[in-house]
Amino acid sequence: MSGPLSHIKVLDLSRVLAAPWAAQNLADLGADVIKVERPGKGDDSRAFAPPYLMGSDGKETRESAYYCAANRGKKSITVNLSSPEGQALIRELASKVDVLIENYKVGDLARYGLGYEDIKAINPGIIYCSVTGFGQTGPEKDRPGYDFMAQGMGGLMSITGEREDLPGGGPQRVGVPIIDLTTGMYASIAICAAIANRAVTGKGQWIDVALLDSCVAFLANQAMNYFATGESPKPIGNAHPNIVPYQTFRTSDGALILACGNDNLFNKFCDVADCAHLAKDPRYSTNGERVKNREEITALLNAVFLLKTTREWVKLLDEAGVANGPINTVEQVFQEPQVLARGMKIELPHAVAGTVPLVGSPMKFSGTPITHEIPPPALGQHTDEILGQVLGKSPAQIEALKANGVV
Numbered sequence: 001m002s003g004p005l006s007h008i009k010v011l012d013l014s015r016v017l018a019a020p021w022a023a024q025n026l027a028d029l030g031a032d033v034i035k036v037e038r039p040g041k042g043d044d045s046r047a048f049a050p051p052y053l054m055g056s057d058g059k060e061t062r063e064s065a066y067y068c069a070a071n072r073g074k075k076s077i078t079v080n081l082s083s084p085e086g087q088a089l090i091r092e093l094a095s096k097v098d099v100l101i102e103n104y105k106v107g108d109l110a111r112y113g114l115g116y117e118d119i120k121a122i123n124p125g126i127i128y129c130s131v132t133g134f135g136q137t138g139p140e141k142d143r144p145g146y147d148f149m150a151q152g153m154g155g156l157m158s159i160t161g162e163r164e165d166l167p168g169g170g171p172q173r174v175g176v177p178i179i180d181l182t183t184g185m186y187a188s189i190a191i192c193a194a195i196a197n198r199a200v201t202g203k204g205q206w207i208d209v210a211l212l213d214s215c216v217a218f219l220a221n222q223a224m225n226y227f228a229t230g231e232s233p234k235p236i237g238n239a240h241p242n243i244v245p246y247q248t249f250r251t252s253d254g255a256l257i258l259a260c261g262n263d264n265l266f267n268k269f270c271d272v273a274d275c276a277h278l279a280k281d282p283r284y285s286t287n288g289e290r291v292k293n294r295e296e297i298t299a300l301l302n303a304v305f306l307l308k309t310t311r312e313w314v315k316l317l318d319e320a321g322v323a324n325g326p327i328n329t330v331e332q333v334f335q336e337p338q339v340l341a342r343g344m345k346i347e348l349p350h351a352v353a354g355t356v357p358l359v360g361s362p363m364k365f366s367g368t369p370i371t372h373e374i375p376p377p378a379l380g381q382h383t384d385e386i387l388g389q390v391l392g393k394s395p396a397q398i399e400a401l402k403a404n405g406v407v
Contacts, residue, residue: 003030004368008195009097012036012074013090013114015043017147017177018211019103019131020070021184026099026191027073028361028370034093034386035071035377039078039407042379043067056354063352068376070184072348072358076377077386078407085406087112092391094119094126099191103131106141116206125204127194129187135210145211147177154179154215155232159222162237169235183214244290244297245269248327249305256305256313259323263287272320273304348375383407 008031012023020035020043027033037043049064080086091114094100100119102109109115116128130136133145151157151173161172187209194205216223222233225241233241238257240246245266246259260266263286270279278284278300283293290297305313310326317324328336334345343360350356361370387393387407401407 002368002371003028004365005192005195006030006032006368008032008099010034010099010101011090011093011097013100013102013104013109014131015103016045017070017180018183019101019129019187020045021181022129022131022187022191023074023101024070024072025184025188025361027374028363028372029192030368030370031099033074034097034382034390035074035076036081036090036093037076037078037379039080039380039405042076042078043071045070046379053350053353053356055352061352063350063356063376063378068356068358071376072372073374074377075374075382075386076380077383078380080406081112081114083404083406085401085404087114089387089391089401089406090114091119091122093386095122096390097123098125098195099127099129101129101131101187101191105144106130106132106136120204120206123204125198125202127191127198127204127207129191129207129209131183131187131209131211133211135213136208140212147180147211148173150179150183150211150215154212155219155222156215159219159233159235161235163235166237172235179211179215179218182218183209183211186214186217239294239298242291243287244294245301247298249301251305251310251313252308254310255327256310257325257327258301258305258317259325261323265322266290268320269317269322272316272322275300275304346372348372350375351378351381380407 005026008026010023010026010031010033012020012033012035014020014023015037023033023035041047045067046064048066051065053061053063053065053068055061079089081090107115110118116130119126119128132141133150134140134143152171156179157171157173160174162169164170187207190207190209194207198204221242225233238248243261246261248255248257258269260269266287267279270276278297282289284290284297308316314324314326333339339345344362346358346360347355348358356375358372358375360372363370384398387398387401393401
């Protein structure tokens with residue numbers, strides 16, 4: 001493996017999305033990641049299907065597309081954590097890695113002798129990252145947590161979707177499990193920071209990352225809008241709470257996003273859209289005034305955009321240097337020349353499907369480039385390899401572990 005973390009070994013005891021996403025980020029960065037799964041069933045997300053991957057014979061496999069989204073770059077070993085022998089194997093593996101990632105309920109792994117203090121005793125430099133719904137402290141720390149719950153409890157759904165007084169209005173979740181993904185990203189950042197700190201101090205540490213915390217942090221400018229006014233922001237559809245125009249508009253044949261992030265861009269837009277008088281009108285000449293007069297300026301621009309097709313607007317606005325874009329389907333995303341040129345769609349050989357299409361990492365490095373070499377693994381695909389090469393088990397020992405249901 002290449003990449004900036006090619007010197008790092010990770011033990012991934014997580015499942016579903018938030019923590020596996022963090023482990024996948026580390027794998028993308030070059031870390032050697034061992035994913036531990038339950039014998040027979042594996043990661044819960046292996047059952048999040050259909051859809052399944054299609055095999056080279058054109059027939060459906062039993063490998064879920066969902067699982068593949070968060071597990072590229074990893075090697076899979078199956079271990080029965082409920083058995084003392086399985087727990088001993090995990091401790092052996094943990095003694096040989098830099099990072100351990102888990103998302104069990106608070107206290108669950110400690111009951112198996114696999115909590116932070118247990119692992120720290122055998123590997124003082126370990127960076128142990130726990131990802132939970134509500135964190136390791138607080139009155140709700142023992143509750144199970146999921147992305148959907150976090151989006152609701154953390155306020156995100158209250159500001160997402162169309163206005164409540166319009167058809168289709170009301171709380172909406174984001175179209176992907178955004179808080180799982182955000183929590184995974186925060187965990188990735190925290191782990192990299194702990195690795196950097198250990199390089200200076202020689203000390204590992206325990207990282208506590210929670211879905212609810214991540215959602216609250218992700219409120220960003222909307223949280224500050226509340227702090228500044230004392231009023232909870234409301235959903236406003238595809239409009240922006242602090243910038244106008246920064247929204248979608250219907251064209252004569254579809255829709256377009258216009259993003260005028262400053263007055264200069266608004267002036268440029270008005271020039272090329274033959275509505276320069278709007279930029280001179282004191283009600284609309286500055287962003288502050290446009291926000292105050294949002295409904296009036298939006299109605300005027302709605303009429304302007306209906307005069308041309310989406311393609312005509314994109315060409316016109318691109319030439320003027322005004323930020324804009326079409327609203328693509330997922331299929332259209334992977335037909336975009338820019339997306340393809342950036343390597344955002346990749347293909348890797350797969351143990352069951354033959355080949356598997358995947359989304360590439362968005363991180364680009366000049367000195368330690370990311371290379372995608374390991375596809376999402378089949379369940380237990382690397383069990384023998386890890387037991388033999390990492391833990392030094394003999395073929396007879398491996399067979400005994402299998403016979404006893406440990407792996």
